[in-house]
Amino acid sequence: MASAACCFSEEQFRNLCAELQSPGVGGARWELLVRSRGVSIYWQLNQPTGHYKAFGVLDDFPPDLLADVSMDFNYRKEWDEFVIELYERECSREAVVYWEVESPSPKFNRDYVYMQQHQEMEFNGQKVHVILAQSTSMPQFPEKSGVLWVRQFKQRLAMTVFMYCFDSLDCPVPNWLFKWAAKKGVPTYLKIMVNACHNYSRRS
Numbered sequence: 001m002a003s004a005a006c007c008f009s010e011e012q013f014r015n016l017c018a019e020l021q022s023p024g025v026g027g028a029r030w031e032l033l034v035r036s037r038g039v040s041i042y043w044q045l046n047q048p049t050g051h052y053k054a055f056g057v058l059d060d061f062p063p064d065l066l067a068d069v070s071m072d073f074n075y076r077k078e079w080d081e082f083v084i085e086l087y088e089r090e091c092s093r094e095a096v097v098y099w100e101v102e103s104p105s106p107k108f109n110r111d112y113v114y115m116q117q118h119q120e121m122e123f124n125g126q127k128v129h130v131i132l133a134q135s136t137s138m139p140q141f142p143e144k145s146g147v148l149w150v151r152q153f154k155q156r157l158a159m160t161v162f163m164y165c166f167d168s169l170d171c172p173v174p175n176w177l178f179k180w181a182a183k184k185g186v187p188t189y190l191k192i193m194v195n196a197c198h199n200y201s202r203r204s
Helices: 010-021 063-071 073-079 175-199
Strands: 031-036 039-046 049-056 083-091 094-101 109-123 126-135 147-149 152-159 162-168
Touching (some): 010 109, 010 126, 010 152, 031 175, 039 175, 049 175, 063 073, 063 109, 063 152, 063 175, 073 083, 073 175
Parallel strands (some): 109 147
Antiparallel strands (some): 031 039, 039 049, 083 094, 094 109, 152 162
């Protein structure tokens, strides 16, 4: 679990940009599940954690628009039907995000406490928006009764478009659930995010 002093180095941002050139999904470790909207979605099981990667190009939208839609929490609560609660709070001079999400199946909610940073970068002559997130623990965010706290969480987004997600749940979770999240959940997320991009009004 990350500490309150969690931060991301310049090397971590640049390494994710480099992964756009070579996503590292060859061989037996990663299984291609589905392609959706020009994005390939891969899954890897590593019990008790689930990992998935998605990469491709959403031609309709520039990287800065995708980044804005991803980072605008107030707007996300409008377009993402699975968000129960989502907000950012300053703790120990760090911005910390709390996110509770509804799980369609099985019927339990999950919540996350994490730190997130965004950088706009130039990489090989291309503008890339990179968003890094990692779980943390803060006394201001105690566990909620009846909600499964995802204690280990990592997310790396590079626009255009590479996404790597890692969740670790502190309870036995069947393989089919992790596989469902990648095969069904990610295409659904892409669909609603594309609609959100179409409807997004730039904030001044």
